[in-house]
Amino acid sequence: MTAPTLTSITDMITSYVNSQVQPVQAYNTTLQQQLAQAQSDNLALNQQIASLNAHIDSLKSGQLPLPSGWTKVVFFDDFNTNTVDLTKWNVRNNSYANNELSIDKAANVSCSNGNLIIQARKETSTVGSTTRQYTSGYLDTIGKESWQTGRFEMKAKLPLAKGMWPAFWLRGNQGLGEIDIMESVGGTGKTVQTVHQSTNGDMAKKGHEDSSTSNLGDWHVYALEREAGVVRWYIDDRLVFTVTNTDATWLDTTFNEPMNIRLNLQVGGSMPTWYGLNVDSTTVFPANFIIDYVRVLSR
Ligand SMILES: [Ca+2]
Secondary structure, three states: OOOOOHHHHHHHHHHHHHHHHHHHHHHHHHHHHHHHHHHHHHHHHHHHHHHHHHHHHHHHOOOOOOOOOOOEEEEEEOOOOOOOOOOOOEEOOOEOOOOOOEEEOHHHEEEEOOEEEEEEEEEEEEEOOEEEEEEEOEEEOOOOOOEOOEEEEEEEEOOOOOOEEEEEEEEEOOOOOEEEEEEOOOOOOOEEEEEEOOOOOOOOEEEEEEOOOOOOOOOEEEEEEEEOOEEEEEEOOEEEEEEEOOOOOOHHHHOOOOEEEEEEEEEOOHHHHHOOOOOOOOOOOOEEEEEEEEEEEEO
């Protein structure tokens, strides 16, 4: 037997030490990576907490968060009242249009649990020589408040019953231009966004049909931004349609005046018929168009 040399003993010790140290170093590296990940996660969580706290503060103060670039609330109705605020809205009673099958009644417009409810009912109603089999509701801000530019928002649940025609729209105070922020026909699963040069006759229009929003019976925010030279439509902050004065040379001349807000629910009529989804015996009544809030923002 050969006696171990000093060199071989040193090699053995070095090898042994390395075998012990290397796993520790590897473990240390893993720990450093986990620490870095934890610090990153912590940073992200803190950012989320800060964002949620800001949201809670805004809710406590009665203000919804403002979208980027919009700094002032110039109109807001959260419908936290027992009845419709008549300083903000006109509620139509016994009005009707030729392109629908309902008569608008003030009794079909109410506030409950912080929401505005426009209810379509199957009931006979007569105004003058006109008798119809359905009633519904219509509000507007005519003569109260109007705006030429701004961001117009509504958070709402749409009625999905066949033949329902809820709408959130704008009309010029004097002219015949119309901007439909949101129209929908129950049963289509779609919303429609349109700007009309005129509602009288067959004049120009630009429109879009959006089918990318799932379950229109749940809460969604429908918004429209009108500024010089452009109109933008949003659903839940997703830009769905834009019209500029290059697309529509008549845009700025048509909407060169303040516009009032219209909110209504029609039963049957021209648009449901166009979709082949007019109201019929299978339509379930009552049907509710439920609105959490309406607001107008300025830059
Ligand atoms: Ca509300």
